[in-house]
Amino acid sequence: MSATHNARLAALALGTAILSLTSINASAGEPPRHASHPPHDHEHQPSEEDDHEGRHPPHHDHDEDHTRDHRMAHNENGSGHHMPSPIGPWTIARDASGTSWQPDASRHGGLHWQNGDWSFMSHTLLNLSYSRQNGPRGDQQVFASGMIMGSARRELSQETTLNLRAMLSPDPSMGREGYPLLLAAGETADGVTPLVDRQHPHELIMELSASLSRRLGENSSAYLYAGLPGEPAFGPPAFMHRMSAMDSPEAPITHHWLDSTHIVFGVITAGYAWRNFKFEASAFRGREPDQNRLDIESPRLDSAALRLSWLPNSEWAVQVSWADITAPEQLHPDDDERRWSASAIHTRNLGSGGWWSSTIAFGRRIDDHGESKDAWLLETALAPDNRWTLFARAESIESDELMPGHGGHHGDVYRVSKISFGAIHDWSIGRQTRLGLGALYAINTLPDALAMFYGRSDPRGMMIFLRLRID
Numbered sequence: 001m002s003a004t005h006n007a008r009l010a011a012l013a014l015g016t017a018i019l020s021l022t023s024i025n026a027s028a029g030e031p032p033r034h035a036s037h038p039p040h041d042h043e044h045q046p047s048e049e050d051d052h053e054g055r056h057p058p059h060h061d062h063d064e065d066h067t068r069d070h071r072m073a074h075n076e077n078g079s080g081h082h083m084p085s086p087i088g089p090w091t092i093a094r095d096a097s098g099t100s101w102q103p104d105a106s107r108h109g110g111l112h113w114q115n116g117d118w119s120f121m122s123h124t125l126l127n128l129s130y131s132r133q134n135g136p137r138g139d140q141q142v143f144a145s146g147m148i149m150g151s152a153r154r155e156l157s158q159e160t161t162l163n164l165r166a167m168l169s170p171d172p173s174m175g176r177e178g179y180p181l182l183l184a185a186g187e188t189a190d191g192v193t194p195l196v197d198r199q200h201p202h203e204l205i206m207e208l209s210a211s212l213s214r215r216l217g218e219n220s221s222a223y224l225y226a227g228l229p230g231e232p233a234f235g236p237p238a239f240m241h242r243m244s245a246m247d248s249p250e251a252p253i254t255h256h257w258l259d260s261t262h263i264v265f266g267v268i269t270a271g272y273a274w275r276n277f278k279f280e281a282s283a284f285r286g287r288e289p290d291q292n293r294l295d296i297e298s299p300r301l302d303s304a305a306l307r308l309s310w311l312p313n314s315e316w317a318v319q320v321s322w323a324d325i326t327a328p329e330q331l332h333p334d335d336d337e338r339r340w341s342a343s344a345i346h347t348r349n350l351g352s353g354g355w356w357s358s359t360i361a362f363g364r365r366i367d368d369h370g371e372s373k374d375a376w377l378l379e380t381a382l383a384p385d386n387r388w389t390l391f392a393r394a395e396s397i398e399s400d401e402l403m404p405g406h407g408g409h410h411g412d413v414y415r416v417s418k419i420s421f422g423a424i425h426d427w428s429i430g431r432q433t434r435l436g437l438g439a440l441y442a443i444n445t446l447p448d449a450l451a452m453f454y455g456r457s458d459p460r461g462m463m464i465f466l467r468l469r470i471d
């Protein structure tokens with residue numbers, strides 16, 4: 001009991017420390033250091049001289065003399081532009097969830113401020129959504145989802161950086177059964193029956209992590225990342241942190257192929273980055289979080305992941321990863337799984353605050369008997385300006401969880417598909433605060449064998465949502 005207990009206490013203490021440092025600073029009335037630069041309100045773009053390692057040339061004032069030549073698909077708003085990543089010599093815009101990479105052209109928002117030797121950053125994205133899923137296996141519900149993230153970093157020496165990160169989600173407020181979402185499956189509400197046609201809630205504490213990185217030269221670094229919970233080196237950035245996905249409040253049905261490991265209780269990752277390549281290895285606890293969404297579960301390191309990431313240029317991020325996961329599912333404690341994932345993300349800036357980001361991803365889950373189930377995802381989000389964002393996603397999965405087999409085992413495998421598309425309009429209600437109103441519509445496609453259970457072969461779903469974003 002004691003090792004576990006100590007680990008939990010340490011994790012809670014770390015999280016409390018990060019969040020209280022964050023709130024003390026925020027409530028002290030000290031304005032965020034970069035508050036004079038609201039996001040996306042000025043045209044500065046890094047020049048062509050910027051390379052993809054994030055080494056920016058000496059920077060000019062934010063005046064208006066930048067010519068078109070200086071505009072390039074590499075956009076960060078004022079707050080992030082000068083900031084290197086805490087884990088290596090590249091721009092912080094490259095860092096996505098866990099230790100994953102996204103294109104350098106990605107947006108980097110967030111509130112930033114400094115206190116002594118510590119630099120702080122926070123992001124908030126909260127959705128209040130109404131989901132309505134049609135047919136006999138559908139349901140309707142209002143629910144809150146999203147995340148509040150805070151991080152604190154400190155240079156320990158010229159070469160060494162410590163970064164602490166805590167992330168909370170309001171998901172447990174939706175109840176243990178999560179929210180209705182046709183074709184979604186995974187985890188459990190009560191420890192007895194699987195959640196099917198519902199998306200499970202995420203943990204109250206989605207991440208408590210620390211990383212220590214060391215620069216090894218102009219363009220390489222090595223780092224260690226540990227989380228309880230945290231995200232191992234598998235898959236593309238988790239959906240709620242992926243630019244092509246984050247404007248939709250709907251979890252992808254490919255979640256358990258690509259990025260469901262974004263919350264594991266216990267992970268240690270060692271990474272080495274050289275130029276635009278990064279190689280990482282993780283040891284982590286394979287078991288998915290249980291139905292109690294408020295606790296910190298006992299850490300273990302019984303599973304492994306490897307990931308190779310590459311950024312061919314500032315607009316692309318590619319990764320391939322593999323994981324050997326011990327008993328991921330609580331309801332199938334004897335079943336291990338291996339997973340493969342490959343993805344490519346493309347993000348381009350469109351000038352005057354606009355951007356376009358797309359992800360294509362493939363995931364494969366292989367069970368103990370060597371049987372594999374594949375999944376594909378293609379998603380895109382387009383923001384022509386600061387007000388509108390349009391998004392769409394197409395997915396296809398081979399699932400054996402939709403019709404349970406006998407004895408609680410997985411059932412037959414069915415290939416099912418889904419497309420969904422929607423839009424959100426944002427209003428700026430404060431310096432770095434936006435309120436948005438959005439809606440989406442989804443069409444699911446089922447084989448005949450499933451159609452009778454869902455009432456038709458193309459059951460529909462929709463959501464309407466309000467979003468608060470502080471970054």
Ligand SMILES: [Cu+2]
Nearest residue numbers: 202255260262
């Ligand atoms: Cu998840």
